[in-house]
Amino acid sequence: MVLEGQKIRKAQRNLYTFLVSKMLTSLGFGVFNFGISLYILSATGSALSFATNIMFNVLPRALAAPLAGYVADRFPKKRIVVMSMAGITLSVAALIVYTLIFGMSVPAIYTITTIFSIIGAFNGVAFSSSIPNLVGKERLQKALSFNQVSYSIGGIGGPAIGGMMFGFVSMKVFLISMMIAYFIALCLEATMDFELFEVRVKKKQESVTQSMKEGFRYLRTKPFVQTLLMTTLWINFFSSAVSVGLVFVLVQKLSIPSSQVGFIEGAGAMGMLIASLYLSLHNDLKNPLTFVRRSSFSMCGMLAFISLPLFLAFNGFYSFIFYMAVMFLFSALSVGANTPMGVVIQRSIDDEYRGRVFGIIETLSVGMGPIGSLIFGTLFDKVDAKVIFLCAGFVLLMLVAWLLMWSKIRVSEKLAHVSD
Template sequence: MDFQIERRATRNLITFFISKMLTSLGFTVFSFGISLYILSITGSALSFATNIVFNVVPRALAAPFAGYVADRFPKKRIVVASMTGITLSVVLLIIHTWLFGLSVVAIYTITAIFSTIGAFNGVAFSSAIPNMVGKKRLQKALSFNQISYSIGGIGGPVIGGMLYGFVSMQVFLISMAVAYFIALILEATMDFTLFEQHQKREKESMLQSMKEGVKYLKEKPLVKSLLWMNIWLNFFNSAISVGIVFILVEQLKMPSTNVGIIQGAGAVGMLIASIYLSVRSDLRRPLIFIRRAVILACMFIGSIAIPLFFDFSKELTFVFYMMVLFSISAMNICSNTPIGVLIQRSVEDHYRGRVFGLIETVSVGMGPIGSLLFGALFDFIDAKFLFVGIALTLFLLMMHYANRALRIYEKNST
C-alpha cells in the first residue's frame, strides 16, 4: 500500500512539474507577444502599462475570494474548472480575432479574465500541493515550481519573439491554447487528495470565513513572521527590477543587448538554485539556511552600487552585473523556497487556501507599489546611495523576522 502511495505521489510530482512548465511558458509567450503587439499598433507606453494593470489588479482583488473557495470546495474541481476557463478564453479570443481582428480592448478584456481566473487556479494549486505530493516532497515540489517559472522566463521571450516574427497572431494564440489544453488534461489526471486529512467544515459566510483566516494567521506567529519576510523580499525585489535597468541604461549607457543578457543571467541564477534545491535532501535547519541566503542577497544588492563609486571598464561592468544579478536571483530562490515549504508545513489543510489567498494578494500587490515608489526615489536620490540604503534596510528587516521565526521554530521543535 505504501509503495502504491509513493508511486502515485511521484507521478503527481512529475505531472505537476510538466503542467506548471506548460502554463508558465504559455503565459510568458502570450505576455511577451501581446506586449509587442500593443506597442506595434499603438506606439504608446501608456497602453502597454495599462495592460500590466489589467494583469495585476484583478488577480490581487480575486485572491482572497479564491482562498475562501479553495477551503470550501474540492481543490481539484477548482483547478480543472479554472484551467478550462482559461483555455476557453483563449479559444474565444481566437474566434474574435478571426471574425473582427485583434483589438486593444479585446486584449485588455482577456488579460483581466486570465488574471481573475488565474488567481483561483494559483491559490487552489498552491494550497493543494501537500495533499498531492506529501509534506516530505514539498521542497522538491516548490523547487520544480520555481524551475518551471525560470524556464518560462528564459524560454518565453525567445519562443514569443520567434512566433511573433514568423507566424500570424491566430497561429500564435492557437499555440498557446494547445499548451493550456495539454496542461488541463494533465491536471485532470492528478490525485489532489492523496495525503488529504479529511476534516468536517463548519458552514459559515464568506466574510466570516475570511475573518477566521486572518484570526488563524494572527495565532500562528511562525507563519506570520515568514509571511512578513516574504512581503519584504517581494517589495525590495521591485527596487532591484527598477533600479538595475535605470543604472544600466541611464547612468552607464549600456547597449540594450547587454541589458537583456544581464537580466537573463538572473533567470539562469533562479534556474540553477531551483535545480539545486530540487535534488538535495530536505533542509535540516531551514531558517539558518534562509538567514544565510538573505545575508548574501543583501550583500549582493549593496554591491550593485560598486561600479558607480569606482571607474570600471565597460567589459568589467558587464561581467560584474551579470554575476551580481545571477547571485541575487539565486539567493532569492534559496530564501523564498524554504519559506514556502515552512508555510506549507505549518498551515492546516482547511486554512491553507485562505492563507495562500492572502499571500497571493500581498505578493501581487507589493510589486506595483514597490515599482512606483522606487521609480520615484531613483529620480530624486543618487542610485548608488539608494542601493546601499536598500541593502541595509532589507538586512535589518530580514534579520529581525528571521531571528524571531528561528526562536519560535526551535521552541516548537523542542
C-alpha cells in the first residue's frame, strides 16, 4: 500500500512537471516563431520566403518521424527526450553565437528551423509514446488535456509576448528567451520517471527497416485504432479550410479590420484553452467515443455555419460577434473530439509498439496540414467561399458518420469496460 501511494505521488509529480515543461517549450517556441516570422517578412518582403520556412519546419519532421518511432521503441525514452531537448537548446545557443559574429540571416534561419524540425520529431514521438508510462492509464485524459492547455497558452502568449518584443528588442533576445525556456524544460524533464508504469518486455533484435515494417503490421492488427486515426486525419484536413479560408473571408469578403481578425483568432485559442481545462478537471469520460462523435458532428455544423454571414449579409459588428462565437466553439469542439480519441489510441497500443505507431501518426498528422492548406488555398481562389464551407461541413459529416458508426462505438466501448 505504501509503495502504491508512492507510485501515485510520483505519477502526480510527473503529470504537473509535464504540464510546466510543455508550457515553457510551447511559450518559448511561440515567441521565437513569431519573431522569426516577422523577421523573414520584414527582411525579404516575400511570402515565398515565409512559406519556405514553413516547409523547412514541416517536411523534415514528417520524414524523420518513422525513424524517431523506431528509436523510441529501441532505446530508453527518457534518454531520447533529454538528449533531444539538450540538442535544441545547444542549437539555439549556436545560432546566438552565429548571430553575434555574422549577424542574423535568412539561410541561418532555414538551417536552424530544419534542425529544430528533425530533433523535434524525436522529442515529440518519444514524449507522446511515454505518456502512459509517466502518468498511468488512469491519468491519460488529464495529461493529454494538459498538453492541449500548453499549446493553447503558447498559441495565445507567444504572439502576444512576441508582438510586444518585436521592434523594441533584437532577434538575439528572442533567441535567448527560447533558449532559457528550453533549458528550464530540459532540467524539469530530467527529473521525470519515464519507467514508472512501464511494462517491461524483451526487445527484438531487428534492423531499422524490419522494425518499421513490424510497426505497420502491428497497426494493421488494430482496425479500430486505424479508424480513429483516419477520423483524426480527416478532421485535421477539413480544419485546414478554416485556417486558410477564414482570414480570406474576413478580410476579402467582409472587410473586417485586422484588429478584429486578431480577436476572432484569439477566441479560437481561448476555446481550446477552456475545453482543455474542462477535460483536465473532469473525471475520465465513461463513453469517450460517444463524446467524440457528438463533438465531431457539432464541428461539422460550425464549419458550415461559417458561410452564414455570406448568405445573410451581416453588418460588421454582427459578423465580428458571430465569428468570435463560431471560432470559440469550433476550437473547443476540436479539443472535445481529438483529446478523447488520443486517450483511446494511447490505451489501445501495446508499450513495445507505441513509439513506432506514434511515429506513423506524427508523419500523417504533420503531412496532412500542408496538403489541406494547399488544396483549400487553391479552392478559395477559384470557388465561392460559402460553397466551400458548406461542402466541407457536409463531406466531413458523412465521413465521421461512416467512420464512427454507432455499431463500432458500442462494441469498442463494451470491450473497454470489460478490460477495465
